[in-house]
Amino acid sequence: MSQDLLPPVAPSVTAELVEVLSPRLRKRLDAGIARLAARPVVREGDTVRIAVDDETHLELQAPGGAVTRADAIRCGCLLAPDCLHRAAAASAAPVAEDTPDSPPAQPTAEAASRPPAAGTAATALTTEAAAPAQLAAARAVYGAAAGVLEAGADGSGAVLQAELLRAAHTARLAGLPRVAAAAVSVVNGVRAARSADPAHRLPDLVDALCTVLGMAHRLPFATGRDLAELRGGVRLPYTPDGSLRLFGLFSEPVLTTTGYAGAVTWTADAGGRLYTVSDVAPGGPGRATGAADRAVRIGDTALTHRELSRAGLAVSGATVSPTGRLGAGAGVRAVRASGAAWSAEPLDRLWAVPVAEQVAHALGGGHGLLFLDVTLAGTVREATGDRLLADCGGRAVRLAVAHDDPALPYRDNLRLLAAARGRRLRVVARLVPGPLPRALLLAAEHPARPGDRVDLGLDRLQHADLPTASAPPAAAPPVDEAPLHLLSRRVHQAVSGGRRVLGFPDGGAGDDGRLRRVGLATAGDLLGELRAAAADRSRDAFGRLLPADTDRFARAWLAASVYAGEVERALCAAAWGADAEVVATSR
Incomplete structure (x- = not known):
């Protein structure tokens, strides 16, 4: 069974199907997913059928391209509807974008960012706090993400993933779409890690887990604009931008761990501002390599992404998102125009x-x-x-x-x-x-x-x-870098293997002292606390291990991860000769 053939399943559906499983079936869920992956799949329109065995079939109904209800997954086995097959299929499928069934409990980021109306106190925006439903949702997300960190990607099976998906759905219903999206990205990263997906990168999963834990931790203390930023918006707004004369720069394929693929073409206007035209949809490597020869979705132009990367585009009635993505609304018109070489104006100014x-x-x-x-x-x-x-x-x-x-x-x-x-x-x-x-x-x-x-x-x-090489190979310059890797390596190991890989008595002993000796005293303290939190397992009067302090370990890991990221950015700025103060003030 190829994941590309399965329709995306909403997080709430996966969480619901896993929740109704008996404890015995939950223990068998990961094995059930592996067995289901070996079964043949047939897709006919919006219906996907999986042959569980010679007599039993599983059917997924995806009107609109995604499974949004639990009863849209049906199984013919004797244990249905509370069977392992339905939960396994939902857990193996890509995660769909979850749409709330009710309006947000609080205003969206767009509404929160509007200036106060006449007669409204100017302090209203700065004193607004999170609603009780949002606080409860943030606690649920934090707890579920901390559980994933506790087990690591290696130990975070379908049950832990479903718990985080349920928390993500709760956050979206509470008006926290950004927190929900961050939680879903962690699930996608864990799935990619466990399936040895070539798109998986451990640093990306570390960043995703740090993001979701950080936002859930900050939300109870946030007010005003900080709270609006943490809430986020369900959709990026597209604003009118008049007429644009764009010059193609290059195209790149998109192949994500979330089951989406396609291409993005980067363009620039005469002033050097960058715009993107994208074609990304559910799919695999075949779609990523083939999307470059599809026509761009702007107006009536027949230009493909590959052609646009070397040509130009004249757009009228353009709409643009805050990230520079061009909209493809009904009022947008576009025609082919001449391009420019990288060494000619206006593209040359990008390299200047x-x-x-x-x-x-x-x-x-x-x-x-x-x-x-x-x-x-x-x-x-x-x-x-x-x-x-x-x-x-x-x-x-x-x-x-x-x-x-x-x-x-x-x-x-x-x-x-x-x-x-x-x-x-x-x-x-x-x-x-x-x-x-x-x-x-x-x-x-x-x-x-x-x-x-x-x-x-x-x-x-x-x-x-290729021309003939005109110079001998250069030797790599000697590297004399601060040993920040002693901390970041432990941060990454925790995400991959969980608490247990840091809980060994000799694991990383002496690294915190080495960090202090080279002037990274804070890094040494954070590493020491991280190792102590990982090894902290108390016993009761009978010598039995008590439940681990998941919250302490998550807080220690989050502090170490945030610190390592900030120091890494400062070292990166120094390595390229950038002004660290400019970097800090622009974030």
Whole structure:
């Protein structure tokens, strides 16, 4: 059974089906999911049928593309409706966007951000606090996320995932769509980790878990605009932006752990502002590679994403989201226009911005793209694989693949570019925060054809495209970095293996002292508390282990994770020569 064939299932449906299982069936749920994955699946329109065995069939009804009710999953076995098969199918399917059945308990972020009406006290916005339903939902999300952290991704089976999905549904009903979305992203990350999905990255799961725990922890103390930010909005608003003249920059494939795939094309206007045109829908690697040849969903234009990345677009009646995504409403009109080379105006001005300013903007919450002029210098080996080494204004930058899925050509293209040592190229990359200059390579000038460019996630370079190397391989510069990894490694280990991997008596002993000796006293204290919280298991008068203090471990891990992230951003700013104060004030 391929997950791509299963329709997305709403979080509330999965939680409901798991909750009605008996304790005996809950213990067998993960094994049931594995067995169901080996069964044949047939999809006919909005109906998906799974042959559980020769006589029993499971049916999922997904009108509108998603399963939104528990009775839309039907099974023909004797234990139905409270059978293992229905819960297993829901737990194996992608998570659908959950839509609340009732209006939010509090105003949305858009309403909360409006200026006070005439005659209203100006302090109303700053003193508004969370509603009781929102406080209860935040506690539920925090408790469920702490349970996932306690077990780690390795031990967070379908039952723990369902508990977090139920909490996410409760948060959405209470008017906390941002908290709900963060909780769902944790479930998706855990599922990707447990299934060895090529799209899984442990740092992403760490960030997702830190985000959901942090928001649930902050919400009871938040008021006014801080509370509005934590609540978030169900949809990003699109605002009119008049007429736009856009120039294609590059396209990149999208392949997520949530079961969505497609392509995003980046464009820029004459002033250097970036806009995106996306085509993302449920699907797998095939959709990610094929979406580039689909027509963009803007007006009546027949341009494909691949063509738009090298051409231009004239848009009238444009609508734009706060993140720069172009809307495709009925009133939007678009026609093909001429493009521009990266070395010509107006795109050339993107590379004219000092790299330090670009990094500061990315660390401050910007789009994260870097426009770099680099000289290729071969490869450098790291613990997580080989990296393309490049010189950028005298700074050694390590360029990595943007996605590890073998269906995408990122890795093959990076390997071929490494052979073009000495070649100077313009590239587009995405910043990776860390103590060394690192970025994910997205697009580059063609190494043999001046003026042409390559979308490294969609186009495939050939050996014949590469010039002969004109310089010997450069040695990687010596690395003298602060040992922040002693803390961040434990933070990551906890997410992967849970509390137990940090609870061993000799696990990381002495690391906190080493951090203090190099001046990272706070990191040493946080690591010491994290290890102490992991090992804290009291016993009763009969010597039996008492329940672990999940809250203490979650608070210790959250503090360590937030600190490691902030220090990592500061070290990243220093590594690229960016102004740390500018980064701090722009966030």
